[in-house]
Each structure stands twice: as C-alpha cells, then as structure tokens.
Amino acid sequence: MSLRSARLVWSFPIALSAIVAACGGAQPAAEAPPSSDAPTSPALPEGPEASSPEGAEAAPSWASLKTFEEKRAFMGEHVMPAMTPVFQGFDAQRYAKFTCMSCHKTGAQEGSFKMPDPGLPKLSPADFEKLPKESPKVFQFMAEHVTPEMTKVLGATPYDPQTHQGFGCGNCHVIGG
Numbered sequence: 001m002s003l004r005s006a007r008l009v010w011s012f013p014i015a016l017s018a019i020v021a022a023c024g025g026a027q028p029a030a031e032a033p034p035s036s037d038a039p040t041s042p043a044l045p046e047g048p049e050a051s052s053p054e055g056a057e058a059a060p061s062w063a064s065l066k067t068f069e070e071k072r073a074f075m076g077e078h079v080m081p082a083m084t085p086v087f088q089g090f091d092a093q094r095y096a097k098f099t100c101m102s103c104h105k106t107g108a109q110e111g112s113f114k115m116p117d118p119g120l121p122k123l124s125p126a127d128f129e130k131l132p133k134e135s136p137k138v139f140q141f142m143a144e145h146v147t148p149e150m151t152k153v154l155g156a157t158p159y160d161p162q163t164h165q166g167f168g169c170g171n172c173h174v175i176g177g
C-alpha cells in the first residue's frame, strides 16, 4: 500500500484517534519514521484491524449492539449502503444527496440521533387512512420499500398492528394525534 492510500485510510476520525492514543497524543501521525528501514512503525500496520472488527459481510444484528459508537458505525456500514439505493431509486433527484440527515433531520444536528425524529413529517392516525388514497405513490414507497428494507437491514421484526411490536413507520416518524 502506498503512503498516499495509507493516508486516505487514516483520515477517518476513529482511526486517527486510535493513532493519537497509540502515540501518546504528541506525534503527528503521518510523519515518516526517522530510520528508513525501521521495520515496524508502532501504530500504522495494526491500527485498522484493531479499531474496526473485520467480517463486514457478517453483519451483527442491530439489537445486539450496545454502545452509541457501535450503532453509529453500523449505520454507516450497513444502513447507508442498503437505504441509499432505495431512496434514490424512488427519486434520484430529490435524494441525490442521501445522508445521515435524510432520516436524522434534527438528531444528526444535535448529535443524539434519537429516533423517531421530530424533523420528519409527523403522522397522525388519520394519515394512515388518507395517505393511501391521496398520496398512493409516497405511501407505497414508504410501506413497501423503505420500511421493509430498513426492517431487514436492522434484522428487526416487522411491525404487528395487533401487538404494536416491531419495526414500522413510528420508528422513524413521530406518530401523534
């Protein structure tokens, strides 16, 4: 790997803080080792493996994640790649820039990422009668694409109206009267 690509990899904040920690916080991370044949600079070769568990193919289930940091990473590694094509497939122009903030309208700004997000359109019980008639395309997109795809990527159980358990509209949108 060239130094250039190494720098790119290392430009991620998490990796960077790992280096800074490993270096005791003082040294600039990307500086060349003083001796040209120094075989192992302490942090660089091991860092990425140490800070990001490998096996991105085997996604952990969302429910098993404990820390905020794990959840944040899961969103970037699994939710974004799954949901970006869903939204862009529906409206490529409107969702040309699909980001964390597309769902976390207010939560991404204040940093809590709490869901449901009050910045998304609020849904009332009446909307569930009206929407299918008045905005069938949007309703169908939300009910048949966004919700099932998100349920799948989270490894969640679909919302069951009988028990009110499971993942549904109300996990993203505030539902109120």
Ligand code: HEC
Residues within 6 Å of the ligand: 068, 071, 072, 075, 076, 079, 080, 083, 099, 100, 101, 102, 103, 104, 112, 113, 114, 115, 150, 171, 172
């Ligand atoms: C498609 C919509 C969507 C996108 C895009 C999205 N998220 Fe999320 N996010 C959710 C939902 C839904 C939840 C709540 C899941 C649950 O527990 O029901 C969530 C939960 C979270 C949580 C946990 C919050 C808590 O209360 O502990 C974090 C952190 C988070 N997201 C960060 C991000 C980041 C960072 C990005 C961008 C890389 C992102 N999300 C993109 C839908 C989204």
Ligand code: HEC
Residues within 6 Å of the ligand: 102, 103, 120, 121, 123, 131, 138, 139, 142, 143, 146, 147, 150, 168, 169, 170, 171, 172, 173
């Ligand atoms: C994973 C999160 C998520 C789930 C689950 C979800 N939505 Fe959405 N919804 C969004 C996002 C993101 C938007 C788009 C906001 C935007 O365009 O800026 C949206 C937009 C909407 C809109 C407004 C569309 C428009 O044209 O302005 C309606 C209405 C809606 N959703 C209804 C629903 C219904 C009904 C369900 C359940 C069947 C549902 N949503 C499930 C995230 C979600």
